[in-house]
Amino acid sequence: MTVPSISITMTGSGGSGVMTAGNLLLEAAGRAGWFGMMTRSAGPQIRGGEAAAMLRLSSEPVLAHQDRYDILLGIDWKNADRFAAEIPLDADSLIVGPGEAPAIFAEAAGQQFQLDLPKIAKSVSGGRPNMVALGVAAAIVGLPEEAVAQVIDKALGRKGADAVSAGMESVRAGMEAAKALPSFNSLAVNTEAETTSQEARWNISGNEACGLGAVRGGVRFVAAYPITPATEVLEWLAPALPKLGGALVQAEDELASVTQIIGGSFGGTPSLTATSGPGLALMMESIGLAVASETPIVVIDVMRGGPSTGIPTKSEQSDLNIALYGLHGDAPHLVLAPLTIGDCVFTTQWSVVLAEKLQTAAIVLSDQALGQTRAIIPRQQDVGMVAEREVPATLDEDYQRYANTESGISPMSIPGQAGGQYCADGLAHTPTGLPSSKADDHHLQMDKRLHKLTNYEFSSHWAEIEGSDDAEVAVLTWGSSYGAASEAVAAMQAEGKKVRLIAMRLLSPAQPEKLADSLQGISKVLVVEQSHSGQFYRYLRAQYDIDAQVRSMAVPGPLAIRPSDVLKTLSEWS
Structure with a gap:
């Protein structure tokens, strides 16, 4: 049976190569026509220590990790329990690795299968446990061997033919070992996308x-x-x-x-x-x-x-x-x-x-x-926006670098431009740049610097707005919290519920009129962010008049906000 996405985590101690295996698995998935993401997790140590590569592979673009992981694959289990809160498992999850997994994982997962990856690697001349793990993971998710071979050749080719051969033999040994695992859902390989994945995907x-x-x-x-x-x-x-x-x-x-x-x-x-x-x-x-x-x-x-x-x-x-x-x-x-x-x-x-x-x-x-x-x-197309600084075409002895223009933007001369000399320091100054402590000069320049931002038209780029035009409930978020919020809103819409998502890209200067327009008809607003004190929520309270009930969902790091967190809060409230 094929599924739309699979989540898999690989863990290992310092030097086990878990991140390399994760990166290669992700790249091979791209060559097979899939999308995906890999988040790496490690402790605060400068070098070595436990590590986890957390992947979600999908036939469609993904913006957030799921609420659970299908597979936990351990190269070894040293200190892996430190990631327990980051790797939620359930009765449908499968654990694969050498010996018994840490109890906190074993108690949560429905299935556990012992597979000694280091031992399998020793059966291959020059074999590596992380390449065996790559083969096991590829087999589980349904990746074709050819896609894995391409990334092995790219990654190890500079080390010579022997390294490539040992890498692929390790991968094949892992794929063979995976045949003993319980049957598992896999992703469908998009054969048409394989030929275009390098051009269409990054x-x-x-x-x-x-x-x-x-x-x-x-x-x-x-x-x-x-x-x-x-x-x-x-x-x-x-x-x-x-x-x-x-x-x-x-x-x-x-x-x-x-x-x-x-x-x-x-x-x-x-x-x-x-x-x-x-x-x-x-x-x-x-x-x-x-x-x-x-x-x-x-x-x-x-x-x-x-x-x-x-x-x-x-x-x-x-x-x-x-x-x-x-x-x-x-x-x-x-x-x-x-x-x-x-x-x-x-x-x-x-x-x-x-x-x-x-x-x-x-x-x-x-x-x-x-x-x-x-x-x-x-692939992200170039929108064609290129920096254009306003520079004076001609200059005379009356050049005022900080002239109070209608837009608040004054032409900025370039060093060496005849007649363009001016003082550019941090002191309050006159329109020519001459230091001044006069109130009139200070007020004029403060007004100028403010108005050039507040009067500027930032267009629709200020935020991404998704969902129902006739919704009464909105999720308001920013930055990386958008991924989980977007998936949660999409899930609610799939159930026939009307929800709107507003994700702000421009945080300052504030855009009160634009936000008011985007909240038309909304009676409840859930503010989602990853901070302890609700910084975004409090900023909104300070800068915007929101004519609706507003609730803060402020969750501090280091754990990521997951779609289910947003769904649960929305369901309990609405």
């Missing part, structure tokens, strides 16, 4: 997608300091930028990285940095400098559990407050958030375009759940 992570969106938007200079879970943004950009005439600099810390991109932007090059919560906190003063000097920059914040060092390897949407309010003084700026891995491309690209157009700082709030999840997704 295998990409959210962090890589942010990097792609940045260069599509026009970013050509990046300065950053590595930090979990944002480092992969930089790893993708480092080799990509030189191919486009750009450059990436690894700065000595977050303070240096943000000031370097301000300098790069001042020189006329769209510039970006990527960090996580602790780094964003260090950057706040300099982001204020970008706002005050009207120098466009983009800061990607791949959020993780906080406060302080928190849980670097787990996800949470708890940097919203600092992104919105962390700058001292009145410093209007842009805050945006991608909704899916694919949307990381568009939202980052749009953020670059907006920052350059509006000459301000843009903070892009991704998170570990988006950034470090790898997925097979439909």
Whole structure:
């Protein structure tokens, strides 16, 4: 029997290669014409330790993990019980692995089958347990051997023919061993899609997608300091930028990285940095400098559990407050958030375009759940938006860099442009840039910086709106919580219930008129987010007049919000 999706988790201790096996399984699924996603989970250790690769494979695009896992496959069971809360099993779940699985798993699953993967690997010259696990997993879900062979050749080809041969022999040994397992539902192989999967589908992570969106938007200079879970943004950009005439600099810390991109932007090059919560906190003063000097920059914040060092390897949407309010003084700026891995491309690209157009700082709030999840997704077409900064065509001795124009956007000269000299620091200033402590100058420039954002037309990109036009209940969410909320709303609609979903991509400046229009006819609003204090809910209370009953569903990390969580809350309330 074939099913629309299968969820499988592979676990193993440090060095077992569980992540490699998971990545290869995902890529092979893409070659077979499927979609899917893989979330990795690990402890806070720098190196080694237990790890889990959690996959959902499907014949259709998927945005969230299911509420349970069909299969738990252990290369070994060392400390695997630490993932118990992240890997929900039930009476229909199957456990496969060497010896007895940890009791917390065995008691939850309906079936358990002992398969000693390390022992099977020893029967193959140069065999690896993780390649045996790949073969077992491929057989269970119904992947054709040819798709697995293609990814093995790609992954191990550089190590030579012997490595490829040992890898495939291990996979075949795993597939053969899987024949002894109880029968299990599999996915249907889309033979037509196999020939077009490489053109029509991408295998990409959210962090890589942010990097792609940045260069599509026009970013050509990046300065950053590595930090979990944002480092992969930089790893993708480092080799990509030189191919486009750009450059990436690894700065000595977050303070240096943000000031370097301000300098790069001042020189006329769209510039970006990527960090996580602790780094964003260090950057706040300099982001204020970008706002005050009207120098466009983009800061990607791949959020993780906080406060302080928190849980670097787990996800949470708890940097919203600092992104919105962390700058001292009145410093209007842009805050945006991608909704899916694919949307990381568009939202980052749009953020670059907006920052350059509006000459301000843009903070892009991704998170570990988006950034470090790898997925097979439909190819993301380039929407063609490219940064265009307003630069004066001609200049004279009366050039006013901060002139109070109708739009609030003043032409920004480029260093070396004759007659374009001006002072661009963080002091309050006159329209020419001359430092001033006069109230009139201060008020004029504050009004200018605010109005250029609040008067700008952000179009329909501000949010994704789905569901019934005549619904009375709405789910309002943002960022990575969109995936679970979207699946929950789709399930309710399949039951004939009328629900609307509003997922905000533009968080600041607030869009009260647009939200009011999208809530027409709604009497109940459920606000879904992954934070402990309900930061998004409280922001909505502060900035929007919502004429409906509003309930907060604020769930802190590190556990992901699942579709059933949203469904349960909606059902209990409505």
